[in-house]
Structure formats: structure tokens, C-alpha cells
Amino acid sequence: MKTPTVYDVAQRAGVSIATVSFAFRRPEKVRPETRDRVLDAARELGYVPNGTARGLAQRRTQCLGLYAYHYLLAEHPDNADWRAFPLYVDEVQRGFELACWERGYALMLGGGASDGGVVTDIAGRVDGLAVFAQTVPPEVMATISQRIPVVEISEPTGADGMAHVSVDNRGGVRDLTEHLVTAHGARRLVFVGEPESHDVGERFRGCVDALRAHKLRAPRAPVGIRAEARVEAEQLVQGWLAEGLPDAIVCATDQQALAVIDALTAAGRRVPEDVAVTGFDGIVAGRLSEPSLTTVRQPMAELGRSAVEMLVSRLDSPRRKVADRQLPVEVVLRHSCGC
Amino acid sequence: MKTPTVYDVAQRAGVSIATVSFAFRRPEKVRPETRDRVLDAARELGYVPNGTARGLAQRRTQCLGLYAYHYLLAEHPDNADWRAFPLYVDEVQRGFELACWERGYALMLGGGASDGGVVTDIAGRVDGLAVFAQTVPPEVMATISQRIPVVEISEPTGADGMAHVSVDNRGGVRDLTEHLVTAHGARRLVFVGEPESHDVGERFRGCVDALRAHKLRAPRAPVGIRAEARVEAEQLVQGWLAEGLPDAIVCATDQQALAVIDALTAAGRRVPEDVAVTGFDGIVAGRLSEPSLTTVRQPMAELGRSAVEMLVSRLDSPRRKVADRQLPVEVVLRHSCGC
DNA sequence: TTGAAAGCGCTAACAT
DNA sequence: ATGTTAGCGCTTTCAA
Numbered sequence: 001m002k003t004p005t006v007y008d009v010a011q012r013a014g015v016s017i018a019t020v021s022f023a024f025r026r027p028e029k030v031r032p033e034t035r036d037r038v039l040d041a042a043r044e045l046g047y048v049p050n051g052t053a054r055g056l057a058q059r060r061t062q063c064l065g066l067y068a069y070h071y072l073l074a075e076h077p078d079n080a081d082w083r084a085f086p087l088y089v090d091e092v093q094r095g096f097e098l099a100c101w102e103r104g105y106a107l108m109l110g111g112g113a114s115d116g117g118v119v120t121d122i123a124g125r126v127d128g129l130a131v132f133a134q135t136v137p138p139e140v141m142a143t144i145s146q147r148i149p150v151v152e153i154s155e156p157t158g159a160d161g162m163a164h165v166s167v168d169n170r171g172g173v174r175d176l177t178e179h180l181v182t183a184h185g186a187r188r189l190v191f192v193g194e195p196e197s198h199d200v201g202e203r204f205r206g207c208v209d210a211l212r213a214h215k216l217r218a219p220r221a222p223v224g225i226r227a228e229a230r231v232e233a234e235q236l237v238q239g240w241l242a243e244g245l246p247d248a249i250v251c252a253t254d255q256q257a258l259a260v261i262d263a264l265t266a267a268g269r270r271v272p273e274d275v276a277v278t279g280f281d282g283i284v285a286g287r288l289s290e291p292s293l294t295t296v297r298q299p300m301a302e303l304g305r306s307a308v309e310m311l312v313s314r315l316d317s318p319r320r321k322v323a324d325r326q327l328p329v330e331v332v333l334r335h336s337c338g339c
Numbered sequence: 340m341k342t343p344t345v346y347d348v349a350q351r352a353g354v355s356i357a358t359v360s361f362a363f364r365r366p367e368k369v370r371p372e373t374r375d376r377v378l379d380a381a382r383e384l385g386y387v388p389n390g391t392a393r394g395l396a397q398r399r400t401q402c403l404g405l406y407a408y409h410y411l412l413a414e415h416p417d418n419a420d421w422r423a424f425p426l427y428v429d430e431v432q433r434g435f436e437l438a439c440w441e442r443g444y445a446l447m448l449g450g451g452a453s454d455g456g457v458v459t460d461i462a463g464r465v466d467g468l469a470v471f472a473q474t475v476p477p478e479v480m481a482t483i484s485q486r487i488p489v490v491e492i493s494e495p496t497g498a499d500g501m502a503h504v505s506v507d508n509r510g511g512v513r514d515l516t517e518h519l520v521t522a523h524g525a526r527r528l529v530f531v532g533e534p535e536s537h538d539v540g541e542r543f544r545g546c547v548d549a550l551r552a553h554k555l556r557a558p559r560a561p562v563g564i565r566a567e568a569r570v571e572a573e574q575l576v577q578g579w580l581a582e583g584l585p586d587a588i589v590c591a592t593d594q595q596a597l598a599v600i601d602a603l604t605a606a607g608r609r610v611p612e613d614v615a616v617t618g619f620d621g622i623v624a625g626r627l628s629e630p631s632l633t634t635v636r637q638p639m640a641e642l643g644r645s646a647v648e649m650l651v652s653r654l655d656s657p658r659r660k661v662a663d664r665q666l667p668v669e670v671v672l673r674h675s676c677g678c
Numbered sequence: 679t680t681g682a683a684a685g686c687g688c689t690a691a692c693a694t
Numbered sequence: 695a696t697g698t699t700a701g702c703g704c705t706t707t708c709a710a
Binding site for chain 3: 354355356357358361368369370373392394395396397398
């Protein structure tokens with residue numbers, strides 16, 4: 001059962017393939033009777049235009065890509081129940097989806113392996129591509145961004161030929177730390193986070209900014225933790241119990257903050273009575289936790305939407321030079337800081 | 340800036356385009372030195388294979404489609420806060436994504452307009468397609484399913500040339516109703532749901548089955564409600580208050596059950612003390628509501644995974660005849676039934 | 679082991 | 695208004 005092509009439709013309608021193409025893409029360019037004949041023939045044959053062929057001929061696919069390496073969370077039993085809530089990447093993805101559809105683009109999603117293979121594969125099939133920070137080797141991105149517009153999500157601005165959307169990490173944590181100090185009288189603060197991440201570095205700097213502004217002693221570096229390791233949170237807590245709890249624990253992400261709170265609770269300490277704990281991101285789980293999590297909310301869906309806008313605008317005017325975008329954040333005061 | 344093609348790579352490596360193709364796709368068929376020359380040339384030029392051209396030549400895209408018409412929830416202010424939790428479609432989509440990636444397929448997601456245009460467009464670019472029930476006109480699906488394997492998610496089995504994955508709607512509600520009757524002594528039950536939906540019809544029948552088995556009077560038809568209308572829930576509650584509350588309100592979906600509970604609470608009635616309310620689906624919001632929602636859990640991610648499996652198996656052996664699949668459900672007893 | 683060449687199904691000049 | 699035709703960039707026989 002060979003599927004019908006323009007040729008079949010053309011033959012049946014007694015016209016040329018060009019007319020078939022026009023009947024679909026530029027209906028106004030063909031006489032109404034002719035158009036109806038073509039459309040009828042197409043319907044009778046069950047014609048479905050081959051998008052691949054069209055993409056090749058037009059050299060555009062009307063499709064944007066998102067490399068959504070989900071950190072393979074689903075596979076990681078440690079994290080299974082986090083999946084009950086949408087995480088950062090999920091919410092960004094949702095924004096990306098909706099913005100694509102509003103603009104008439106389809107969305108191609110890739111994931112799985114984190115070597116360059118999958119992402120290159122996707123790059124070869126889309127008009128523009130968005131990727132999350134730290135998920136693809138830079139050489140691979142460099143090559144791809146020479147071919148199509150690329151935007152990196154939550155990646156530092158850099159002169160790498162790619163566009164970047166990020167949020168005001170530093171300002172957010174500065175404001176939050178400021179709150180801890182002025183509203184709750186915190187003096188001894190620690191900052192917990194993955195030291196390798198640029199975002200985390202910025203957040204740490206924001207914490208230091210606020211502390212310095214108050215002439216308080218600032219930690220020299222973040223207390224290291226892996227992205228979402230509960231076990232490490234427990235070890236950290238053991239350490240603090242041994243040497244005395246700080247006034248506040250500023251965490252680089254909500255997930256880490258929740259893990260720290262769990263570990264503290266398990267060790268018999270109360271949050272925020274014994275120690276304040278804060279996060280960053282604004283995921284749903286933090287809204288529902290006990291105590292609810294004071295945090296800095298990122299506009300996650302807006303990050304996804306912005307990525308689409310940036311890609312589309314470069315597609316529409318290719319001469320435009322790549323521009324980065326930084327989105328504002330919002331301090332959300334809940335209970336874990338003592339409020 | 341023309342992007343490099345096989346021709347450019349071939350020229351630079353001093354070989355033919357066939358050799359370039361082989362070097363990438365069948366490395367074992369070309370002499371190692373030749374292969375290295377080709378790969379080096381490719382790297383130097385920043386070659387990214389054009390997936391569209393490949394798809395056309397191979398007549399397969401290694402890409403599966405999901406038409407994820409999200410009921411435009413995001414646009415509907417009435418529903419804004421539901422979006423904080425993953426809904427049915429989101430969880431199915433997640434299962435679909437992961438299963439695609441595990442099998443080396445990319446995923447093309449379409450949405451937005453619900454006319455046939457978008458879905459036909461996607462159908463023209465993928466090897467297989469999954470759609471949710473009631474989101475695409477049947478004629479359109481009929482045409483598409485003649486071209487590529489299609490599976491409808493949560494759609495009744497039918498001799499329409501498409502495959503279907505669904506769950507045991509009838510059995511699930513039968514068991515749940517049975518519980519209401521035997522464990523909580525419910526006698527007067529109403530069933531609330533969208534009457535047009537096939538799934539809802541099945542669920543209603545399950546309710547009737549259980550009632551009949553106990554020689555209890557069964558409602559003649561579902562009490563109608565739109566998919567996710569809070570306002571209607573309030574009207575229903577007003578009606579019940581006027582004519583006397585039933586013992587139990589069996590709702591066709593969790594979202595409707597939560598809306599009904601909200602309306603009852605707003606009207607000063609207590610659940611489950613004054614009346615039991617149950618749902619169907621097993622969404623996260625029902626786990627966290629007050630009272631927590633007794634429901635029938637669908638294996639949502641599993642639906643998505645199954646859809647992928649069914650598509651891939653038909654792609655792998657095209658002669659296999661289309662087969663449907665029904666997944667089991669699980670009654671989840673929480674507080675809203677009185678447990 | 680490598681090369682030549684014929685498509686894959688469509689679009690878009692250009693010609694009529 | 696419609697037809698002819700040359701690609702789009704790749705895969706894949708078939709020959710050498």
C-alpha cells in the first residue's frame with residue numbers, strides 16, 4: 001500500500017503537481033474550480049502531504065527543538081516521588097510547548113543519551129533549538145549554532161554565538177539573604193549548592209553581596225552538594241550538628257532545601273525554629289511542604305516562552321544579532337525562613 | 340553562510356558522497372583511514388547531517404508524534420491553579436517521552452488548533468502517531484491511519500484500523516462503587532460526568548453494574564457536567580441541597596470530584612461526613628486535597644509507554660495486525676469516601 | 679572498498 | 695492560471 005503523493009493527486013485531478021502544491025499552499029493562486037478538483041482528489045485518495053519532503057524543498061521545517069535531557073530522573077529511585085510534581089525543566093518545557101503552538105511551530109523533543117548524538121540529530125531536523133545549561137558538550141553546541149539559531153536556557157551569557165535566557169540569580173539571592181538578615185536577624189549563614197554550576201555561583205555571590213553589605217562574615221565558598229542527593233544532605237546535617245547549627249541555610253535549589261529540611265527533621269531539629277532554610281526555583285513541592293519553603297521564584301514557563309520568542313525572532317530576521325535575555329525573579333516568603 | 344552538506348565533506352575528504360554517508364551510517368563498511376579522513380573533514384567543516392533529507396531518502400524519520408491538544412488549559416483562568424499539578428495528559432505525555440527516548444526515537448509534539456490541520460501536518464513528518472480521544476475528527480484520523488500506524492489513547496476499541504490503549508474504566512468504577520455500598524453502606528448514589536465521552540459511559544456502566552448486583556436502584560443516566568466546569572459543580576450542589584443529598588457522588592474524573600467537593604464545602608456541607616465523593620484518574624491534586632480523594636488510579640505514564648510500544652511494534656513488523664490493549668486500574672481508598 | 683547515479687516527495691522559479 | 699523542471703541533501707543499489 002503505497003501512500004499517495006502529489007503525483008497521484010495530480011493525475012487524478014488532471015493537473016500538474018505544481019497545481020496540487022499551489023492548491024494546498026497558495027489556494028488563492030489557483031482557480032476555484034481547479035482547487036476543488038484537486039482537494040477532492042486529495043480527499044478521495046487519502047492524501048497526507050509528506051512533511052519531510054516539504055521541509056527539504058523549503059529548507060525549513062516549521063519545527064523547533066528542545067533538548068530536554070531530564071536528568072533521567074525517572075530512572076533514579078532516589079528521586080521517584082519528586083516526579084509527582086512538575087520540576088523546573090517540566091515547567092520550562094510547558095512554556096516552550098505553548099509558545100511554539102501559538103506561533104504555528106511544532107515541537108521536537110529529544111532526550112535520553114547526553115552525548116552529542118541525539119542533540120545533533122535533532123538539530124538536523126529543526127529550524128531552531130533550545131537546550132538546558134550543562135546538558136550538551138560546548139563543542140557540539142558550537143557546531144550546531146553555526147547552522148541554526150540556538151538558545152541556551154539558564155546559561156551564562158557568553159560570546160559563543162548562541163543566545164541565552166537566564167534569570168537574575170544573584171539579585172534574587174541577594175534580596176533573600178537581605179531578608180534573612182534584617183527580618184530574622186540571621187548572622188551565621190551557610191550556602192549549600194553544587195559548586196560547578198554557573199547559576200549556583202551567581203546565587204552564592206548574591207548571598208555574599210548581602211552579607212558584605214551588612215558587614216557580616218560571608219562564607220568563602222558554597223558547601224558542596226550534588227544536584228539532588230538526599231544522602232549528602234544527611235551528611236551535611238550531621239556536620240552542622242557536630243559544630244553547631246548556623247542561623248540560616250541558604251540552598252541553591254528548592255530540591256536541595258527540601259532535602260536539607262528532611263534531614264534536619266529526621267535529626268530532630270525544627271525548621272524554622274532551630275534554623276532557617278531557604279531554596280531557589282519555586283517548584284510546587286516547596287509550596288506544599290511542611291514547613292512551606294521560602295524561596296526565590298523563577299518565571300519558569302516564561303523562560304520557555306522567551307526561548308521560543310528569541311528563536312523565532314532570529315528566524316524571522318536572520319541578520320539580527322544574537323541577544324541575551326535576563327528575566328526577573330521574585331522572593332517568595334513562606335514559613336521555612338521564620339515568617 | 341551556506342551550511343555544509345555531504346558534498347562539501349566529500350570534496351574536502353577527497354571521496355564521494357556515498358563514502359561520506361557510509362562513514363557515518365555504516366562505519367564498518369569503509370576503510371578506517373578513509374573513515375577518519377571523512378570524519379575529520381566533517382568536524383572541520385562543522386557538518387550537521389540534514390535529518391530532513393535523510394528522512395526523505397530513508398522514508399522514515401525515527402520520530403514519533405503525539406498530538407497533545409492540552410485543552411488549552413493554560414488559557415483558561417478558571418483552571419489556572421490546576422496547572423500547578425501534572426494532569427492526566429501530562430503524565431501520559433511523560434511516559435510517551437521516556438519510552439520514545441529509550442527506543443531511540445525523537446518525539447514530535449503538536450497542539451494548539453484542534454482542526455485537522457495541525458495533526459495532519461504532524462502525521463506527515465513522523466513514523467507513527469498517538470492521539471488522545473476526542474481531540475481529532477474521525478475522518479482525519481481515518482486518513483492518517485491509512486498512512487502510518489496510529490494509536491488512540493483512552494478511546495474505545497473499534498474496527499477503525501487504528502490501535503487503542505485504554506484502561507478498565509468499567510471494572511474500576513464497579514469495584515469502587517462496590518466499596519461504597521459494602522463498606523460505607525451507601526444506598527442512594529449519583530454519577531456525575533460528561534455524557535458524551537465514551538470513557539465516561541463505561542465508568543457509568545461500572546457504577547450501574549455494582550448497584551444492580553446489590554439490587555439497588557441505579558441512576559438512569561449520568562448527571563451531566565462539562566469536562567472541568569466549577570460553575571456547573573456549584574449548580575449541581577444547589578440542586579442536591581434542594582432535593583436532599585445522596586449518600587455518595589461518584590464522579591467520572593478527579594477534577595470534577597474536586598470541583599464538587601469544593602462546591603459542597605462552600606455550601607457548608609462536609610465530605611465525607613455528609614456525603615461521600617469519589618473521582619477517577621489518580622491525579623496528584625487528589626492526593627493533596629482536603630479531604631484526600633478516593634479514586635480509581637489509571638496507570639497514566641504506562642498508557643503513554645504502551646502507545647509507544649504499540650507503534651514501534653507495528654513499525655518493526657508492519658504485517659502484524661493492529662491490536663488493542665487494555666490496562667488495569669487500581670482503586671485507591673483515601674478519605675473522601677469515608678475511609 | 680569506493681564511486682556513479684537514481685531516486686525520496688515536494689516547492690518554486692520560470693515558461694507558457 | 696497552469697505546466698515544466700531543477701533542485702533540496704541524503705541513502706542505496708549497482709558497477710567498477
